[in-house]
Amino acid sequence: MDADSPLAPPAAPAFGPAPATHPLAPLSAGQVIDGFRLEEHLHRGGMAQLWRVSAVDGNDGTPLIMKVPRIKGGEDPASIVGFEVEQMILPKLAGVHVPHFVAKGDFTQRPYIVMERIAGNSLKARFDAAPLPVDEVVDIGIRVATALHDLHRQHVVHLDVKPSNILFRPRVDGKGGEAVLVDFGLSRHDHLPDLLDEEFELPMGTSPYMSPEQVQFVRNDPRSDLFALGVMLYHLLTGERPFGAPVSVRGLRERLYRDPVPPRALRSECPPWLQEVILRCVEPQPDRRPPSAAQLAFELQNPAEVALTERATRRARSGRMKVWGRWLSALGAEPSARASVTVQVARSPILLVAVDVANAKPELMDALRLTVQRLLQTEAGARLACVAVMKINRIGMDEFTEPDGSSRHVNLLVQLKHWARPLVQALNLPADVVAGRVTCQVLHAPDAAGAILDYAHKNQVDHIVMGARSSGMLRRYLGSVSAQVAAQAECSVTVVRQSAPSDADT
Amino acid sequence: MKLAIITDLHANREAVEAVFAHAQTQSIERYVFLGDFVGYGADPGWVVDRVREHVERGAVAVKGNHDAAAVMGAQPTMVPDARAVVTWTHGQLDAEQLAFLAALPLTAVEDDRLYVHANAFAPAEWGYIHGRLDAVRSMQATACRLTFCGHVHEPQLYHLSATGKAGEFAPTPGVAIPLSAQRHWLVVPGSAGQPRDNNPAAAYATFNTVSNDLCFHRIPYDHDAAAAKVLAAGLPVRLAQRLQDGC
Numbered sequence: 001m002d003a004d005s006p007l008a009p010p011a012a013p014a015f016g017p018a019p020a021t022h023p024l025a026p027l028s029a030g031q032v033i034d035g036f037r038l039e040e041h042l043h044r045g046g047m048a049q050l051w052r053v054s055a056v057d058g059n060d061g062t063p064l065i066m067k068v069p070r071i072k073g074g075e076d077p078a079s080i081v082g083f084e085v086e087q088m089i090l091p092k093l094a095g096v097h098v099p100h101f102v103a104k105g106d107f108t109q110r111p112y113i114v115m116e117r118i119a120g121n122s123l124k125a126r127f128d129a130a131p132l133p134v135d136e137v138v139d140i141g142i143r144v145a146t147a148l149h150d151l152h153r154q155h156v157v158h159l160d161v162k163p164s165n166i167l168f169r170p171r172v173d174g175k176g177g178e179a180v181l182v183d184f185g186l187s188r189h190d191h192l193p194d195l196l197d198e199e200f201e202l203p204m205g206t207s208p209y210m211s212p213e214q215v216q217f218v219r220n221d222p223r224s225d226l227f228a229l230g231v232m233l234y235h236l237l238t239g240e241r242p243f244g245a246p247v248s249v250r251g252l253r254e255r256l257y258r259d260p261v262p263p264r265a266l267r268s269e270c271p272p273w274l275q276e277v278i279l280r281c282v283e284p285q286p287d288r289r290p291p292s293a294a295q296l297a298f299e300l301q302n303p304a305e306v307a308l309t310e311r312a313t314r315r316a317r318s319g320r321m322k323v324w325g326r327w328l329s330a331l332g333a334e335p336s337a338r339a340s341v342t343v344q345v346a347r348s349p350i351l352l353v354a355v356d357v358a359n360a361k362p363e364l365m366d367a368l369r370l371t372v373q374r375l376l377q378t379e380a381g382a383r384l385a386c387v388a389v390m391k392i393n394r395i396g397m398d399e400f401t402e403p404d405g406s407s408r409h410v411n412l413l414v415q416l417k418h419w420a421r422p423l424v425q426a427l428n429l430p431a432d433v434v435a436g437r438v439t440c441q442v443l444h445a446p447d448a449a450g451a452i453l454d455y456a457h458k459n460q461v462d463h464i465v466m467g468a469r470s471s472g473m474l475r476r477y478l479g480s481v482s483a484q485v486a487a488q489a490e491c492s493v494t495v496v497r498q499s500a501p502s503d504a505d506t
Numbered sequence: 507m508k509l510a511i512i513t514d515l516h517a518n519r520e521a522v523e524a525v526f527a528h529a530q531t532q533s534i535e536r537y538v539f540l541g542d543f544v545g546y547g548a549d550p551g552w553v554v555d556r557v558r559e560h561v562e563r564g565a566v567a568v569k570g571n572h573d574a575a576a577v578m579g580a581q582p583t584m585v586p587d588a589r590a591v592v593t594w595t596h597g598q599l600d601a602e603q604l605a606f607l608a609a610l611p612l613t614a615v616e617d618d619r620l621y622v623h624a625n626a627f628a629p630a631e632w633g634y635i636h637g638r639l640d641a642v643r644s645m646q647a648t649a650c651r652l653t654f655c656g657h658v659h660e661p662q663l664y665h666l667s668a669t670g671k672a673g674e675f676a677p678t679p680g681v682a683i684p685l686s687a688q689r690h691w692l693v694v695p696g697s698a699g700q701p702r703d704n705n706p707a708a709a710y711a712t713f714n715t716v717s718n719d720l721c722f723h724r725i726p727y728d729h730d731a732a733a734a735k736v737l738a739a740g741l742p743v744r745l746a747q748r749l750q751d752g753c
Contacts, residue, residue: 081667084686091684107688192683193665193675 027068032056034105036066036114046070047079047185053114063117064102068110081199082185083111088192089184090115093154096169096178097147118180119170123232124163131239134269140179141233141277142300143168147179148229149293149345149460152222155190157341159219161228162209188219190342203252208235208245212256212284213335215249222341223286226296230281230289237274238266242282256284256333257326262314272312273303279311284330291348291381294460298350298383299436301459305385307436348381349462354452354485356467357388357415364467364498365419371496372465373426384423386440387455388416389448409442416440449484461491468497508533511695512710513540513623513656515557516572517547517595518699518749519735521708522556524727525698532712540656541570541623543607546700546745548735550576550595553699554603561606569610570623570656571632577608587742594741617715620650624657634658635694642672645690652685653692654711660703661696661711661722665689677722685718693720706752 027049031038036053042065043050053066069083090113091101100116123140126132132140144166151158158165158181165183169176186204188194196204196219203215211227218224234242242260246252263270263278277299283289290296299306318326339347353372355365376382390412402408417440424438445451456464468482486493510529515522529537537560544550561567572595575581579596580589599607612629614621624632625640627647634657635641641664644653663675667689677683685691696709707724714720733746 080688084688088684088686107686191678191681193663193673195665195667195673195686195689198671198673199667199669 027051033066033110033112034103036064036103038066044070047082052117062100062102063119064114065117067113067115071111080107081195083113085187085195086184087111087113088195089156089187089189092189092192093151093156093184095150095154097150097180099180099182118167118182120168122164122182123166123168127163127235130236131267132236134237134271134274137233137236138274138300138303140236141229142297143177143179144229144232145226145293145297145300146460147181148222148225149297151181152225152293152341152345155342156184157188157220157222158184158186158225158228159188159204159214160186160206160209161225161232162206163232188341190220190340194219203249207247207252208241208243210252211286212253213286215252215256216335218335220340221286222293222344223289223291226281226289226293227283227286229293229296230278233278234260234263234282237270237278238263240266253330255282256330258323259318261317262311265315271303272308273299273306275314276306276308276312279314284326291383292345292350294350294462295348295383298385298459302439302441305439305441347379348383349379350459351375351379351382351384352387352452352456352459352461352464353384354387354389354448354464354466355416355419356448356481357412357419360467361498364496367498368465368467368496369419369423371494373423375463375465376423376427383436384420384438385455385459385461386416386420386438387443387452388412388441389443389445389451391448392444392446394446409444412442413440416442449481449488452481452485453488456489456491463491464489464493466493466495468495507535507715509536509538509713509715510534510710511538511540511621511654511693511713512698513654513695514542514570514659514697514699515539515547515553516542516697516699517544517550517553518708518732519547519549519552520729520732521699521725521727522553524725525708525710526556528723528725529710529712534712537565538621538654539565539567540621540654540695541568541610542572542656542697542699543567543570544576544595544599545572545591546736546741547732548739548741550598551600551603554599554606558603558606566614566616566621567610568614568621568623569607569612573607573610577604587744591741591745594739615650618651619715620648620653622653622655625655626650626653632657635662635664635692638664638672638674641674641692642666645672645692651687651690652713653690654713655692655694656697658694659697659700659709660694661709662694663720663722664692664694666691679722679724682719682721685713685720687718691720695722700749701752702748704751704753706750 027038029038035056037056038051038053040052042052048067048069051066053064069079071079087104099118102114105112160183165181167180167182169178169180171177203210205214209228209231211224213221214224231242243255260282262275264275281289355368376384390409400408402411420438420440443451443455464485466482466485469480482495486495512525539557543553543557557567575592576595576599580592584592620626622629625635626644635644635655645666661677663677664672666672693711695711698708698710701707701709705724706729707726710723712721729749733749736746
């Protein structure tokens with residue numbers, strides 16, 4: 001079996017109603033189906049064929065493709081149910097990280113899906129060139145994690161993340177380049193019936209990328225997609241597959257207890273932080289992986305903020321005794337009940353607190369800290385990014401040192417960490433866990449609001465917390481940073497104001 | 507054509523008014539009522555009259571076990587609470603209303619859709635669809651691709667594939683679910699007049715016969731007022747309480 005094609009379960013013994021299959025005449029170029037003319041045969045895969053099509057009555061010029069399932073006579077549950085699933089899910093999805101849905105055809109007539117055609121090759125083409133430069137691997141990781149988070153926020157777990165299912169929008173005039181996820185035939189939507197749940201007796205997925213919980217028939221954990229992404233990044237970085245490409249369930253189960261060779265043993269240029277991130281993605285227990293795709297993208301974009309553990313410096317796989325111990329505990333172990341994609345995404349937000357450490361009054365700083373502390377207490381999986389903005393001039397030379405010769409950047413960072421310290425203490429977590437939960441960064445920018453907005457956008461921040469300038473005078477002359485952030489942010493914004501005496505002059 | 511499917515109204519005027527008001531915003535072209543118009547609630551006559559008006563304008567309605575009981579009057583086999591409610595309800599309905607309930611069919615078929623109160627395998631015996639096995643038995647008992655039934659008060663969606671594999675799904679209100687032509691579906695919209703899934707909001711469903719989109723709805727209504735009327739009518743306290751708790 002081709003290692004990259006999904007495991008196709010054997011046809012189930014038929015009982016109940018007769019399968020509603022029907023003969024399908026072969027398709028040919030020039031043929032018109034429901035107003036779409038078949039222009040060119042692009043691809044024939046195991047499950048479906050792809051045609052470039054055009055709308056007969058013209059459309060807005062968007063290039064289109066038609067996907068038609070291969071029905072191999074008799075019942076073929078894998079391709080029929082997978083196509084049914086994709087017909088349900090794709091029309092529900094929106095945004096740049098999925099192909100735009102155009103039309104679908106019923107199984108009673110002729111089944112098809114017409115969607116936007118994404119130009120360019122899939123990520124599969126880059127796998128032949130692996131190992132790739134470290135920077136390119138990280139860049140691919142950021143783009144795919146960003147796309148996955150967008151999908152997870154739409155209540156969908158992909159469950160078949162692999163190179164051939166990832167395309168990139170072409171870059172035009174500095175725009176584009178976003179990862180696009182395709183093929184939702186094995187996916188699960190939290191708000192739609194899971195037609196695949198009961199269908200097959202074998203695990204569903206593509207063997208090199210399938211998460212351990214998928215091997216155990218769990219189909220609702222978004223962190224399964226992070227496992228698959230970890231496998232891809234490992235492969236792109238080292239040229240090797242971390243868990244091979246097993247073709248049996250027994251072979252698939254090995255990933256429940258056998259850890260992969262650490263990437264740095266195969267590729268010495270791999271920085272320790274990247275090994276940490278990749279090995280965390282491929283942890284057998286979802287709880288030990290990054291809690292959300294956005295938090296993974298955050299780490300890939302902010303290497304200095306990655307909390308390093310023993311994983312970062314690991315040089316070899318675990319010894320035989322340790323593996324044997326894990327094998328024993330994996331025997332007959334049932335996957336624990338897990339949260340749905342909706343719940344898991346909601347409980348792992350990224351919070352951004354912008355602290356004006358150089359100018360804000362102590363009372364406001366305290367009020368800000370109290371607000372953040374309350375949020376952290378209610379959101380157990382939250383990640384807190386504490387940010388201070390160091391103003392630089394748009395034009396001309398900047399003073400990077402204080403009059404006494406010390407670094408402005410370092411001074412701000414010291415003050416920011418000092419501000420965050422009581423929050424870290426209140427969390428009462430082990431040092432290595434806290435290091436990944438709370439991070440402090442100083443951004444350099446001429447405009448504080450712009451810097452905060454840009455940071456929030458790039459890191460898929462869910463909630464911004466910041467203080468308001470208390471003095472009416474200052475606000476009048478300098479403008480309100482918080483008002484601009486609140487007006488332009490793509491997420492929730494909480495503006496904290498220190499309570500003032502009722503006769504205050506504001 | 508867009509359908510509103512409403513079931514287990516149970517003489518709850520406040521809930522039914524809220525459902526009708528919501529349905530009016532949904533471009534509904536046809537109303538389907540799956541029975542149990544009376545029993546439990548304080549406004550049996552009002553609810554029967556509304557359903558009858560809809561039927562006169564072309565709506566479909568089938569009979570539920572509570573409707574049959576209200577026609578027959580209390581039976582010695584009933585538990586005391588049920589006997590009290592049935593006797594009270596029977597006394598509230600005039601001859602015309604009782605005749606309307608008595609004349610309702612047990613099932614109705616429209617294109618590939620079966621409407622029935624309890625199940626497709628023995629509609630007159632009022633067996634419940636308690637789970638996947640009952641649902642499969644019902645789906646296999648009809649040639650219709652879609653079955654809409656009530657009797658069970660919790661919203662649920664079952665499906666059966668061509669290879670005989672069945673699944674069930676607890677729906678999310680307000681999300682349209684495309685019902686694939688490739689399988690059989692059994693739809694339980696949930697009770698409008700006496701919800702029992704820990705959510706007191708009235709339940710009903712809409713279905714578009716062209717796009718095959720099914721949507722479950724939950725409509726909040728003044729359940730305190732409905733419960734107060736149940737108490738004022740002298741009906742069992744438990745019946746008022748469960749409107750407020752939704753269970």
